[in-house]
Amino acid sequence: MSHKPRMAETPSVRLIDLKSKSKSYFIVASVEVGNTTTKCILTATDLEKGTTYHVVKTVRMTRDVRQPKPGEEVFGKTLTGVELSRESVAELVKNTLLEAVKKANLDIEKDIHFVVRSTGVVAGFDAPEEVGEFIKALADGCLMAGVPPRNMTPPMSQENINPRFQKFSKLNKVIFDGAVASVLPPTGATGVEIVANEMEGELATAGIKEGAKWLDVDFRNPCLSMDFGTTLDGRVISPEEPYAKTIGNFCGYAGAIPDAIIRGTQLVDLELGTALDIFDEKPPGMITMFLKGKKIKEYAAHLLEKISIEKVPENVTRYGSVPVNPAAAAEIGVVLIGCDVGTNGSKMDELTELGAQIYKEEGLKVLFAVIDEVMAGIIYRLVEVAQKEGIVFPETSIGITGRAGISGDKPKLVLEKLETLGLGDKIEEKVVFVDDGLARGAAVMARCMNSLGTPHNPLGGHTGGKCILKDRIKLQSQ
Missing domain, CATH: 3.30.420.40 (ATPase, nucleotide binding domain)
Structure with missing residues (x-):
């Protein structure tokens, strides 16, 4: 469909x-x-x-x-x-x-x-x-x-x-207590950060919440956010009120994967080049996809074999090159989900070699179509792991931002793949794609710090629920 x-x-x-x-x-x-x-x-x-x-x-x-x-x-x-x-x-x-x-x-x-x-x-x-x-x-x-x-x-x-x-400020009624768009950061009693790019995940989550407003989608808690910049970040959020908890974190590689693949073309710098340098907004035409569709999926499957997506093992300090603390995560009940290529990028060269082969045999248009298929497959597997870990709820909405998650034909492919996970009817109403999630999230964080909330159009609270201002006042008064 x-x-x-x-x-x-x-x-x-x-x-x-x-x-x-x-x-x-x-x-x-x-x-x-x-x-x-x-x-x-x-x-x-x-x-x-x-x-x-x-x-x-x-x-x-x-x-x-x-x-x-x-x-x-x-x-x-x-x-x-x-x-x-x-x-x-x-x-x-x-x-x-x-x-x-x-x-x-x-x-x-x-x-x-x-x-x-x-x-x-x-x-x-x-x-x-x-x-x-x-x-x-x-x-x-x-x-x-x-x-x-x-x-x-x-x-x-x-x-x-x-x-x-x-x-416009409610600062005389509620203070900023660290919760951004009604989500508490996953530091727990230890005060130890469990993943190095935690703030990026916080901003991306808040930014997707704001971006969804333009789509008339109620992207409040519980939700799952993923930011596909060069590195992966994002959160899985619980349904509690007035403040939800961060019960999952994403980490590892994201845009670095298409960057490694595209370097095989030698059209970009072999060390510093990125997929952005030669990205073509126009996806392959219908005829190309009809003739090459099966081949594209085969190439993508070969690439995905090099990519690990799993709950981060507790005995590592770095996953997908990102510093992590799985022991601290386990202590406070947060599931760390990572994306790696080999061990901390040890198989990136193999992605580049495969990229060179695909480019030589099929050309750039098909290579970008393969990249779209690969990234959609990664998103599918990340959500699948979260689902198997029991942190995805029936009402959980999914939001995706970042260059390697929303460009090209990825959104359409993502919806097709996520539909097979049984996340509910009308998958397109549960999944949103948002540009500039970090910048949007910065605007949300600034508003939260200044208590510039809009009770008539809330960002915090539970999907379908009312504004949580009264609940926050009651909680802080205690």
Whole structure:
């Protein structure tokens, strides 16, 4: 059966409206340094309606970051081996942020109300806690760009919020207690992070919740989110109220897999090249798919044989190159689900070799069709493992974001494969595909930190349920 995927794309707001005194736009800058790209995306939330709009986006290739200077400490690398220092990352962040603000014709101090920063560069770290150093480098860059420190931390009281937005804030009723869109982070009593890119998973989940609003899909708890940037992140969320728990985490490789395959074409740099460099938005035509469909599935099956998707073993400290703490996860009842190629990428070269063979025999169009089939198969297997672990409920919605999960023909293939898992009728109403999940999530996190909720259009709570503001007030009063 053919399904029509539900794809959320944020409408753009007119730049002239951002400074209108009759509108209450809360403008947030999301700054993310990933393994492949470094982005700054500005969003504007209409606090009257609770809807978030796109303002501008600037994207740079992370591989173009300047090399560390003599005397600077290299504290991490990207998946492709690009060395990073605190100073070089800070400069990259500053320049990317300033470019976005200039493009929008805004003032960084007066017009940008909040800045949220995150990173997907986790492969070069030895433990989840070390990501904290990277976050400090991101903060340095924001400060160098002229962001006031108050615009990067939660306000202490309603009086500390921009006077223009105080009437929308519920901070005098509920404080920010760490829950973003009514989901608690999986740190537990130990306080130990269980996966290095936890914040990315948090933002992606919140961003998918916001993106689903544009599709009239109630993507609240329980839900399952997956972000297919270069590395994989995401969460599985329980149905509890007022705060749900994170009961599952995803980690490992995502976009790094098509990147490795596409390097076999030798059309991109053999070390730093990515599928983005030559990506073609137009999928193969109907005739090509009819003639090559069986061959495409065979090639995809060969590639998938090299890829492991499983509950992360408890005896590892790194899975799919991402630092993890499975023991801490088990202690607090969180299921870690990972995607690896061999052991920490040991079979990536085999993906490249197969990519070269497919390209030589069938050409680029078919190779991209194979990649779509592979990524759809990975998504299917990730959900299947979560289902077998008992953390997918009948009412669980599924959200997917990230370049390697929503591009090309992947959404249609994903729906066809997920339908076989028995997740319920009308699979297209349970699965959403969202662009820029991290940036959307940054806007949601900024609103949560400032208690800028919209009870008439809630992001938190249970699917089909009411706003949880009263329950939160009662809980915090206890």
